[in-house]
Amino acid sequence: MSDLLPVTEARARILAAVAPKPAETVALGEALGRTLAAPIAALRTQPPWDCSAMDGYAARADDATLGARLTVVGEAAAGRSFGGALKPGQTVRIFTGAPVPAGADGVLLQEDASRDGDAIVVGEAVQRGRHIRKTGIDFTAGETLLHPGRRLGARDLALAAALGHPTVQAAARPRVAILATGDELVLPGEPVGPDQIVASNAFAIAAVVAGEGGIALDLGVAPDDRAAIGAAVGRAFADEVDILVTLGGASVGDHDLVRPVLEEAGVALDFWKIAMRPGKPMMAGRRGGTLVLGLPGNPVSAIVCSLLFLTPALRRLSGRTDVEPALVVGRLGRDMPENDRREDYLRAAIEIGPDGVAVVTAFPRQDSSMLRPLAEAEGLLMRPPHAPAGKAGDPCRFLPLPHPY
Ligand SMILES: Nc1nc2c(c(=O)[nH]1)N[C@H]1C(S)=C(S)[C@@H](COP(=O)(O)OP(=O)(O)OC[C@H]3O[C@@H](n4cnc5c(N)ncnc54)[C@H](O)[C@@H]3O)O[C@H]1N2
Numbered sequence: 001m002s003d004l005l006p007v008t009e010a011r012a013r014i015l016a017a018v019a020p021k022p023a024e025t026v027a028l029g030e031a032l033g034r035t036l037a038a039p040i041a042a043l044r045t046q047p048p049w050d051c052s053a054m055d056g057y058a059a060r061a062d063d064a065t066l067g068a069r070l071t072v073v074g075e076a077a078a079g080r081s082f083g084g085a086l087k088p089g090q091t092v093r094i095f096t097g098a099p100v101p102a103g104a105d106g107v108l109l110q111e112d113a114s115r116d117g118d119a120i121v122v123g124e125a126v127q128r129g130r131h132i133r134k135t136g137i138d139f140t141a142g143e144t145l146l147h148p149g150r151r152l153g154a155r156d157l158a159l160a161a162a163l164g165h166p167t168v169q170a171a172a173r174p175r176v177a178i179l180a181t182g183d184e185l186v187l188p189g190e191p192v193g194p195d196q197i198v199a200s201n202a203f204a205i206a207a208v209v210a211g212e213g214g215i216a217l218d219l220g221v222a223p224d225d226r227a228a229i230g231a232a233v234g235r236a237f238a239d240e241v242d243i244l245v246t247l248g249g250a251s252v253g254d255h256d257l258v259r260p261v262l263e264e265a266g267v268a269l270d271f272w273k274i275a276m277r278p279g280k281p282m283m284a285g286r287r288g289g290t291l292v293l294g295l296p297g298n299p300v301s302a303i304v305c306s307l308l309f310l311t312p313a314l315r316r317l318s319g320r321t322d323v324e325p326a327l328v329v330g331r332l333g334r335d336m337p338e339n340d341r342r343e344d345y346l347r348a349a350i351e352i353g354p355d356g357v358a359v360v361t362a363f364p365r366q367d368s369s370m371l372r373p374l375a376e377a378e379g380l381l382m383r384p385p386h387a388p389a390g391k392a393g394d395p396c397r398f399l400p401l402p403h404p405y
C-alpha cells in the first residue's frame with residue numbers, strides 16, 4: 001500500500017504547519033523551561049574588577065618573597081573593598097570575592113602566611129597573578145551569551161541573572177486541547193461498567209504538553225457520537241488553541257468517527273496514515289490557526305505518536321531550534337528479525353555496556369495496547385522500514401525516554 005506516509009515526511013508536514021508564537025516578557029523566576037525569543041546580552045562585566053579567588057593576603061609579588069615580613073595595612077572583603085593602594089612592604093588581609101587593592105598583583109593563601117601582630121611572614125613566594133580572577137574573565141558588558149531558540153534550564157537562569165536581567169523574552173506557551181473519544185471510556189475513580197475501560201491516554205498527552213512547556217486544556221471524554229465529538233472539537237476551535245489533539249476513533253471501524261467529524265468542522269486533513277508501528281492511523285490537518293493531530297486510541301500508539309509528532313510541533317511553536325526527536329546510537333541487545341515497511345518504535349531496556357555504548361534490548365512482547373512495558377521501557381528502539389535482520393551487537397538507534405516521559 002502506498003498510502004502510508006514515511007515518519008520523517010509526516011513530521012516535516014506537521015512542522016511546516018506551525019510557527020513560533022509571539023514573544024512575551026517572563027520573570028526569570030518563571031522562566032524555567034521557556035524558550036528564548038530574543039538574545040540576552042551582558043548588561044555588566046563579570047567579575048567587575050580583579051578579585052581574589054582565595055582567603056589570604058593581597059601582596060606585591062616583588063615584595064612577597066619567601067620569608068619576607070609584610071605589614072598588614074587593612075582588609076578587603078566581598079562587598080567591602082580596601083579603598084587604598086598597596087605600598088612596598090605592605091599587604092592587605094583579603095577574602096574570597098573581594099576586589100584586589102590597587103598595587104597588589106598576587107594573593108598569598110592564608111595557610112601559607114604566619115601572622116605576627118600587624119605583620120605576616122610569607123611562607124611561600126607569591127607569583128604575579130596568583131589567585132586573582134581578572135576583570136571580565138567570565139563575560140564583558142555587551143557580549144551576547146544566550147541565543148533565541150534555547151530552552152532555558154537551571155544554569156541558563158543563573159547566567160541570565162548574572163548578566164543583569166530580571167526578565168527574559170520568551171515565546172508564549174502553546175495551548176493544546178486534548179479530547180478523548182470512545183463509548184467505553186470512564187475516568188479513573190469512576191464506576192466502570194461491564195463493557196468499559198479506564199481512560200488513560202489524556203494523562204500522558206497532557207504530561208507531554210507540560211513537559212514541553214505547553215498548557216494542556218482537557219476537553220474530557222466524548223462518546224462515539226458525531227454530535228458530541230463535533231461539539232467538543234468546536235469548543236477547541238472557538239478557544240483558538242494552537243493544537244487540538246484527539247485520541248482514538250482514528251481507524252477504519254464503524255465507530256471511528258473522528259476523521260469525518262473533523263472534516264465537517266472544516267479541518268483540511270493533510271494526511272491520515274503513516275508508515276509507523278505503533279501509530280499507523282494518525283492524522284494531521286489544520287483549521288485556521290489550529291494544528292489538529294488525530295492520535296490513535298491504543299495507549300502506546302497515542303503516546304509514541306505524541307513523542308514523535310506532538311513534541312516537535314510544541315517545540316516549533318515555542319520557538320525552539322532543536323525540534324526533532326534526538327535518536328541516540330546504541331547496539332542491539334538481541335537478534336532482531338527483518339522489518340516490514342513500517343518504521344518500528346519498540347519498547348526496550350537500555351543498559352550501558354562495558355565500552356560505554358548503550359545496549360538496547362527490545363522487549364519480546366510489543367502490543368500497542370500494553371502500558372506496563374511502555375512504563376518499564378527506558379527507550380524506544382527504532383527499526384527503519386525494511387531494515388534487514390540484525391544480530392546482537394549490531395549498531396542501532398533509539399529514542400531515550402528520560403523524565404518526564
Ligand atoms: N481494520 C483495521 N483495524 C485497525 C487498523 C487498521 O489499519 N485496519 N489499525 C489498528 C491500529 S494500528 C490502531 S493503533 C488502532 C487505532 O484505532 P483508533 O484510533 O480508532 O482507536 P480506538 O478504536 O478508539 O481505540 C483503540 C483501543 O484503544 C483504547 N483507547 C481508546 N482511547 C483510549 C484512552 N483515552 N485511554 C485508554 N485507552 C483508550 C480503546 O478502548 C481500544 O481498545 O486501530 C487498529 N484497528
Ligand code: MOO
Nearest residue numbers: 278279280301368
Ligand atoms: O499502530 Mo497501531 O498503533 O499498530 O496499534
